[in-house]
Amino acid sequence: MVTPQAVEGAALQLRGVGKTFVRADRSTVLALEGVSLDVAAGELVSLVGPSGCGKSTLLRLIAGLEPATTGELRVGSEPITCPSAERGLMFQDPSLFPWLTVRRNIESGLVARGVLRQRRHEVAEFLRLVGLEAFADVYPHQLSGGMAQRAALARALINHPRVLLLDEPLGALDQFTRMRMQDEILRVWESRGTxxxxxxxxxxxxxxxxxxxxxxxxxxxxxxxIIDVALKRPRRRTDARFLALRAEILERLNLSGDPANSSSPPALDNLSR
Ligand SMILES: Nc1ncnc2c1ncn2[C@@H]1O[C@H](COP(=O)(O)OP(=O)(O)OP(=O)(O)O)[C@@H](O)[C@H]1O
Ligand SMILES: [Mg+2]
Incomplete structure (x- = not known):
């Protein structure tokens, strides 16, 4: 079994983070401006916002894949300057290697860090954690979308990231699979404190x-x-307080469908995407 650990996660601190991209024609795009956010160790924070507002850019900055133009990003007390296995990134597309079995895909995280020999025993633990023991030796094309996402989740987790960055990881899944995967993510989050x-x-x-x-x-x-979700887990999607919070957020984003709000442009233009 995966040993439950108190809190494997690290705190994140973003201070006045800005990002300007320079295009090939030398024009500039101000993607992010003055983003400050503290995420406590073991906390789960969602980013919601309109298409093109810089959510993926922010995750890439936290992952260390791009430098910020202004401001500071820290994980624990360390400034973020480059990518690290302690900050895992998972995308909407599970992007498994099609020529490798599920087991080999999960191992690939260990191979990349040169620790396969010492840590190979953990592969079985993570296969169990995401419920794919019976599918260890099949190839990605033989998996359903949800299974492929679970394999990608195990691959992201095998390096024990202290911070896991999830960029619309469930966007391509049907509603039923998506809800099951939300429970899967919560289970992992609760057991590891990432x-x-x-x-x-x-x-x-x-x-x-x-x-x-x-x-x-x-x-x-x-x-x-920033909205606090002060609802006890496990949460019920039909709970009156859940629905009240949902209504409050939709109102806040001018997406409630109330004709009184219809003259204002929606703050989030692609939530139904
Ligand atoms: N490498 C780049 N060069 C130039 N502009 C970029 C680059 N990467 C992102 N941008 C621009 O920065 C802005 C933010 O992009 P980003 O992908 O972070 O948005 P997003 O919030 O993730 O959108 P979506 O919800 O559609 O995924 C966009 O205007 C995008 O065109
Ligand atoms: Mg994006």
Missing amino acids: TMVLVTHDIDEAIYVSDRIAIMTPRPGRIEQ
């Missing part, structure tokens, strides 16, 4: 899984509001 930052366009998903929801403005992305 700090998680989840980008999602699904308000229900954000309420169901998050400790807090950060709502971002259209580009340049800033954090407009």
Whole structure:
């Protein structure tokens, strides 16, 4: 069994983070401006905001794949300057290696770090954690979408990331599989205490899984509001307080469908995507 650990996660601190991209024609795009956010060790925070507001950019900065133009990012007390296995990233597309079995795909994280020999025994533990023991020796094309996402989750987790960055990881799944995967992510989060930052366009998903929801403005992305989800887990999607919070967020985003709000442009233009 995977040994439950108190809190494997690390705190994240973002201070006045900005990102300007320079295009090939030398024009610039201000993608993020003045983003400050603290995520406690073991906390699960969702980022919600309109398409193009810089959510993926923010995750890439936290992952260390791009430098910030302004501001500071820290994991624990360390400044983020480059990618690290302690910050895992999972995308909407599970991007498994099609020529490797599920087991080999999960092992690939260990291979990349040159620790396969010492840590190979953990592969079976993570296969069990995501319920894929019976599928260890099959190839990605033989998996359903949900199974492929679970394999990708195990691959992201095998390096014991202290921070797991999830960029719409369930966006391509049907609603039923998506809800089951939300429970899967929560189970992993609870058993390992990994700090998680989840980008999602699904308000229900954000309420169901998050400790807090950060709502971002259209580009340049800033954090407009942070909402505490003070509902006990396991949460019920039909609970009156769940629905009240959902209504409050939709109102807040001018997406409630109330004609009184229809003159204002929606703050989030692609939530139904
Ligand atoms: N490498 C790049 N070069 C130039 N502009 C970029 C680059 N990467 C992102 N951008 C721009 O930065 C802005 C933010 O992009 P980003 O992908 O972070 O948005 P997003 O919030 O993740 O959107 P979506 O919800 O559609 O995934 C966009 O205007 C995008 O065109
Ligand atoms: Mg994105």
